[in-house]
Every structure is written in structure tokens, then in C-alpha cells.
Amino acid sequence: MDHAATTPVRKEVLDEMMPYFSEYYGNPSSIYYLSNFSKIAIDKARERVAKTINAEKNEIYFTGGGTEADNWAIKGIASKLRDKGNHIITSKIEHHAILHTCEYLEKNGFEVTYLNVxxxxxxxxxxxERSIKDNTILISIMFANNEIGTIEPIKEIGSIARKHNVIFHTDAVQAVGSLPIDVKDMNIDLLSMSAHKLYGPKGVGALYVRKGIKIDSLIHGGAQEKNKRAGTENVPGIVGLGKAIELAYSELEENTAKLVELRDYMIKNIQNRIPEVRLNGHPTKRLPGNVNICFRYIEGESLLLSLDMYKIEASSGSACTSGSLDPSHVLLAIGLPHEIAHGSLRLSLGIKNTKEEVDFVIDKLVTIVDRLRQMSPLYEKNQEGK
Structure with a gap:
């Protein structure tokens, strides 16, 4: 129940990756026969990725993951366009790969506007639109939020950016493989993705850079990725990303219908069977498998530990901040007070989850929430006041 954190590698993906670990192991930058297999495999993966988002093959650059792609997009544009301006616009609910990168740039002479939600x-x-200034060089708004699942109006954002001649980047790590994406129709200039969110391997991602967009390199060294991203290519990983994204979009309609049905069933039954809960995120414009709910009078950490005892894997927010005791910055941004935000639970469904598993989780949640509330002084005080 935590597919937003990561997904298992599909067998079809692993099978296609395996030969490139030991049989076709040549360095793509070498000129001999063995290396041609690696070059051809990378080229095929680039075509697969480009096709699914309606991009051109030469607009896809492979990276070490979504975080690198986000860093590259923001720092690369900031560096390239510093003479033109130093103002960047993002939102308060971005992934920390965006927020921390923007904070870094603020320490180095850039101005960042963090939009409310x-x-x-x-x-x-x-x-x-009101936030755009003469020195605005970049707008970076995530496609869909990794915690609460809300899908932003990407096409409209792209139109505003294009109208004002500002570059538009979207962190689409949670969206790629789950939502239809057309970079041309949506006016997207740069887009980040990650393989391990769509049943591919960890440690590989990609950045789409629209033809004509100039961007400085983040990693320097060799001439890989058209002199834009140095380092010997992760050939098996790139092959895995190509296969995973092709599978995801060939099955998109079927998987979306299944996940939406399970998601809505889970939300309805949790709300019906457990009092004083709050659904976080947009009720309809949300990722197909995302369920994010706050339970009043209990701590999210206690809830997760209790679920883990039943071998139910869930989270209270982003896996990248799981070591933090602070409430989610996303939940605070949507207006939740600390005491309610602390009781959040994110359940993110995957393509192999079943209705029986959902029923099992709901049953255990009913028991766990009731037990934890009986131990809560806040809950006891609330009951006395009724």
C-alpha cells in the first residue's frame, strides 16, 4: 500500500534488462562491436520514452533518477539564464528535490516565489500570472503531488508560461506511467521522471528538454548524452525505464480504471466506518491510486507501526522525509493544523493490489484507530466534552 514510495520491478522489465548486465556489457562510448548492443539499447529506450509523452527522441536525456532530473532542470536553467533574470516561481507543496534546490539557489542570489495552494x-x-515579473526565468510546478495526489492544471500553467515567454518545468515523477501526458499539447518545456515509480528499476530517470531550450549541464565529465550529462550510461537501468514506460502506457486505460475503483472504494469505506477522518487532496482530480487521510486524535507514526505489525506497508507522507518528526509541509500548506496533520496516512495502491487486500486494510484500520484513540488524552477530553 505504498506504491508512491516505490514499485516492484515487473518481470517483463527485468527480463529485458538482464542481458545488459553481463552478456551485452560493452561501454556505449567505445567503438568496438560489443558496444553497439548498448548503443542500440539506449536508442530504443529513448524512443520509447519520447513516444509516451509525445516528445522527440533527441529531447530525452537519461539521468540517475527523478531528483537529479529536478536538480538539473532548475539549476541548469538558473545558470544558463542568470544574465536574463534571477526569479523562479514554484509552489509550497513541491517535492523536496524542488524545494531544497530552490532554497540552495536563494542562498546564491536567486529570488523564489512559493505559490500558495x-x-x-x-x-x-x-x-x-500575477507573480510573473520581468526577471522571471522559470516556473516549476509538479504535475501531481506525491503525498495528497492532487493533479495540477498543467496545460493551463504551460499556456501562462508560454504567453509570458517563461520556461516551464514540471516534476512529473508521480504522474508518468499513471496519467496521459503530451508535452506539446501541455506546453511543457522540461519534464522530470523516474523509473522506479512505474515498475522499473531504481537509480534511473530522465529529463525531457524541449528542442530549442538552452540548459547548462549539472554533471561534467565525458561527452555522454550529447555532451549534456556526463558519466557512463546505466544501460540496464535505461533499458528498464524504456520497457517499464512502454508497458505502463500500453495498459494505462485498464490500470487506471482498476485503481480508481479501488481508491474510491477504500475512501468511501474508511469514511463510513471510522469517525472524524479527513480526506486530503482533491476529491476527483487526484492520482488513480492515491488515498491520503487524516485521523484526528492519533499520531501517524503510531498508526504506521501498528499497520506494520499486520505487514501492511504505508506511509505518512513522502518516503524521502520518513525520518522527520515534523508534520508534512504539504498538509500544513493546505491549511491543516499541526495536531491534525500529525495523524496523516498515505495509502498508494498498485496494479497488483486486490479488493480483498483493501478490505483487509480497512478492517485493520478500524481496529487500530479505535485502539489508539482509546489511549489518546485528546480523544478522551473530546469525548467528555460531548
């Missing part, structure tokens, strides 16, 4: 986690298009 409404109670559902949606940015205001009017506020976005």
Missing part, C-alpha cells in the same frame, strides 16, 4: 492542494492560476 487551496485546501485541495491546487495552485491559483491568477496568483501564478
Amino acid at each position: 487551496d485546501e485541495y492542494g491546487m495552485i491559483s492560476l491568477d496568483e501564478l
Whole structure:
């Protein structure tokens, strides 16, 4: 129940990757026969990735993951366009790969506007347009939020950016493989993705850079990726990303229908069987498998530990901040007070989850929440006041 954190590598993906570990192990930068297998495999993966988002093959650059792609997009544009301006616009609910990169740039002479979001986690298009200044060089808004699942109005954001001649980047790590994406129709200039969120391997991702967009390199060294991203290519990983994204989009309609049905079933039954719960994120414009709920009067950490005893894997937010005791910055941004935000639970469904598993989780949640509330002084005080 934590597929937003990562997904298992599909057998079809692993099978296609395996030959490139030991049989076709040549360095793609070498000129001899063995290396041609690696070059051809990378080229095929680039075509697969490009096709699924309606990009051109030469607009896809492979990276070490979504975080690198995000860093490269923001730092690369900031460096390239520093003479033109130093203002960047993002939102308060971005992944830390975006927020921490922007904070780094703020320490180095850049100005960043962090847009507010409404109670559902949606940015205001009017506020976005009002925030654009003469020195604005980049807008970076995530496609879909990794915690609460809200899908942002990407096409409209892209239109505003294009109208004002500002580059638009979207962190689509949670969206790629789960939502239809057309970079041309949506006016997207740069887009980040990661293989391990769509049943591919960890440690590989990609950055789409629209033809004509100039961007400085993040990693320097060799001439790989058209002199833009140095380092010997992770050939098996790149092959895995290509296969995983092809599978995801060939099955998109079928998988989306299944996940939406399971998601809505889970939300409805949790709300019906457990009092004083709050659904976080947009009720309909949300990722197909995302369920994010706050339970009043209990701590999310206790809830996770109790679920783990039943071998139910879940999270209270982003896996990248699982060591933090602070409430989610996303939940605080949508207006939740600390005491409620602390009781959050994110359940993210995958393509292999079943209705029986969902029922099992709901049953255990009913028992666990009731037990934890009986131990809560806040709950006891609330009951006495009724």
C-alpha cells in the first residue's frame, strides 16, 4: 500500500534488462562491436520514452533518477539564464528535490516565489500570472503531488508560461506511467521522471528538454548524452525505464480504471466506518491510486507501526522525509493544523493490489484507530466534552 514510495520491478522489465548486465556489457562510448548492443539499447529506450509523452527522441536525456532530473532542470536553467533574470516561481507543496534546490539557489542570489495552494492542494492560476515579473526565468510546478495526489492544471500553467515567454518545468515523477501526458499539447518545456515509480528499476530517470531550450549541464565529465550529462550510461537501468514506460502506457486505460475503483472504494469505506477522518487532496482530480487521510486524535507514526505489525506497508507522507518528526509541509500548506496533520496516512495502491487486500486494510484500520484513540488524552477530553 505504498506504491508512491516505490514499485516492484515487473518481470517483463527485468527480463529485458538482464542481458545488459553481463552478456551485452560493452561501454556505449567505445567503438568496438560489443558496444553497439548498448548503443542500440539506449536508442530504443529513448524512443520509447519520447513516444509516451509525445516528445522527440533527441529531447530525452537519461539521468540517475527523478531528483537529479529536478536538480538539473532548475539549476541548469538558473545558470544558463542568470544574465536574463534571477526569479523562479514554484509552489509550497513541491517535492523536496524542488524545494531544497530552490532554497540552495536563494542562498546564491536567486529570488523564489512559493505559490500558495487551496485546501485541495491546487495552485491559483491568477496568483501564478500575477507573480510573473520581468526577471522571471522559470516556473516549476509538479504535475501531481506525491503525498495528497492532487493533479495540477498543467496545460493551463504551460499556456501562462508560454504567453509570458517563461520556461516551464514540471516534476512529473508521480504522474508518468499513471496519467496521459503530451508535452506539446501541455506546453511543457522540461519534464522530470523516474523509473522506479512505474515498475522499473531504481537509480534511473530522465529529463525531457524541449528542442530549442538552452540548459547548462549539472554533471561534467565525458561527452555522454550529447555532451549534456556526463558519466557512463546505466544501460540496464535505461533499458528498464524504456520497457517499464512502454508497458505502463500500453495498459494505462485498464490500470487506471482498476485503481480508481479501488481508491474510491477504500475512501468511501474508511469514511463510513471510522469517525472524524479527513480526506486530503482533491476529491476527483487526484492520482488513480492515491488515498491520503487524516485521523484526528492519533499520531501517524503510531498508526504506521501498528499497520506494520499486520505487514501492511504505508506511509505518512513522502518516503524521502520518513525520518522527520515534523508534520508534512504539504498538509500544513493546505491549511491543516499541526495536531491534525500529525495523524496523516498515505495509502498508494498498485496494479497488483486486490479488493480483498483493501478490505483487509480497512478492517485493520478500524481496529487500530479505535485502539489508539482509546489511549489518546485528546480523544478522551473530546469525548467528555460531548
